[in-house]
Amino acid sequence: MLIPVLILVAGGAVDIVYALGQKTRYQDELDAAMLAAVHQATAEAQLETAQSYIREFSDSDLSPGELQEAGMSLAVVKNSDGSLTGTLKMPHPTAFLRIINLNDIPISVTSTAIKAGDVSAAAGCIYALGNKPQAVLINSGAKLDAKQCEVHVHSTSSPAFIMNAGSTIQTAKFCVKGSSYIKNGGTLTNLEVDCDAADDPYEGKIGEPNVPSACVTQGAMSGTTFSLNPGVHCNTIFNGSPTVTFKPGLHIIKGRLILNAGSTVIAEGVTFYFPDVNSEIRANGGLKLTASAPTTGDYAGILMFEKTSDAANNANKQQYIFNGSLGETLTGIIHLPNRDVTYNSTTNQTNKITLVVNSIIMNSANWKLSPYDGPGPAGNGGTGGDVRLVR
Template sequence: MMAAVMMPVLLVVAGGTVDVSNAFTEKRHLQEKLDAGVLAAATKSTPQTQRAEIENFLGDLVGEDGKKIDLTNSVSVASNSDGSVTGDFKSDFKPSFLSIIGLNTLPISVSSTAIAPKAKASGACIYVLGNKNQAVLINSGAIVKSTTCGIDVQSVSDPAFIMNSGSTIDTTRFCVKGTKYIKNGGTLTNMLVGCNAAADPYAGKFAEPKLPTTCTNSGTKDGQTQSIKPGMQCDLTFNGSPTVTFEPGLHIIKGRMIINSNATVVADGVTFYFPDVDSEIRANGGLTFKASAPTSGAYKGILMFEKTSDAAVGSNTRQYIFNGSKGETLEGIIYLPNRDVTYNSTTNQSNKITMVVNTMIVNSANWSLTSYDGADTGAKTAARLVK
């Protein structure tokens, strides 16, 4: 009789041991899949792409009914302040024996954190992508100096660049993919021809915003003090010589924004987006311009960028002119791969930037450069687990 009484208990104990062992085996299996997913996610730059990577690794999991598990509520992903990514996954294991005593499920949860350090920069702070004659023209009076970064030129045309007398390019390198050029004088340090010039480091990295249905501002603005809220600015002109403050956030520049002579512009924590090649900010000289990119959020590190998703980069370009200024202090990434950029006379700049353009002309500029690498662009090295 005692044996008959103890038999169910022994069955539950023995079966329960099997159930618990199987549950731990399943947990190890899920942990391995989550670790792999988080390692892949850590190399991505946005919460959406990070979650997509994790779900890709967990996507083949099926429930007791043989159907794929709905990951909507069972997976959570967090992008941490140190650049790491944490993934959590919760599931239920259905035991075979413990259900005898009413334990129909055993909850299983796994967590993993990985980080991927940013890749080292190529050594360039200016990337000239256009493969055409005279992709870079350096005219008399141009002075460009940097002790931390250089200029990379993709052109293999004849000539890839022209440098005229009375100019100075003193950077860590001047790397030209082609071997033919014209140098009519001037000082050019650390020139490398036939060099492995770096390609576009930001191609496809930036999320392009959807345009609002209405303009935040348009027409003309009169008055010595102007405060412009984020939104879409359409064919906007600032009359006189005002002080214009762009409030932090995304400013979509639709059409031409004209800032008249001797104005002062302050744009801290701002991203300027150009939705087509005909949109630009045009300053008419004598400008004092202080601008910095956001330090967090979707457009972290991006000071200026343009739409590139609708056509091949370089297939439809426009001139973009930075006219003479009293002084410019810019910090962030300037991504204008469809622009033939011209820097005109007495453009005095002290910039911490990384710039991508199609071609470049430098006229009588006094330009001090430091590279900027603060954008979250997805350019990261191999990830490692930290938790």
């Protein structure tokens, strides 16, 4: 009578020991998966990368629904501190415990990875670096919905910023290095003065390209649709109200690129570079804009940046206008520390950007903003930064 019980106990122990060995393998694979996936910018890419490290997913011919029916699942979740958590659930088939109708031993493992720099830089959305009066000017009608964002104002001048009535600025922290400001009304959440404003997180970390002498576009362009290759665009103006698509890659704007009212711009997987402070993209209102930075390569995460290695260029601050868009969607880092930016635009959905400027004016605009959480230049997370397991 005891022989079947002893066989079940001994066989069950074998099943459990083997399952523990499998759990160790799953944990190792999931750790590697999270260290790789945390580099990716989108949830879809993060999941796809993580699955490629799990043998049962990467080698399986089953559909996602069939995997789920078999009890196999992998969930990847982005946390508020920028870290990425994966949860892997796998059934381990038994050999001996089937005698008592226990066909599987459920196994679940979790792993969390984070990129170096994410914790300190993740919440920073706007950096106004200029030590000048009204380094930030918030005019009536300005609406900024940025409840997860921090704004860092470096000015210690009098006043460091001015806010006028009829404006609403919602942030996680509005940090001002100085103590003098003028607030004529409106709503401003989480203001901190005499605050230790965070430094430019990208200073010296973005490599500047050589500018070719040949221009891929130049002068007046007429038509309804344009598809622009990467390269140098020299003093270009688009007549009418065309749809302009910038192909993925590095686009160097030399001089002024002008888009007339009613134009549509698509720039996905694109980096814009300005080799001097007189170069810019200028829209004359009524613009529809969708732009996102590359997720890999030398300029991963960089949507716009300018030359900062030339002292004469740095000393010649110039205006830059994000002008009157009907709707825009931006993703990436905008590094323009030599520009006094005026923001007049409206967002269709929440922009995920980090904006570094000399100063900023917010006019009547409906601006939704959250921290950029994708890859960045080496030394500040992203594909060039260090990653580590949190747990």
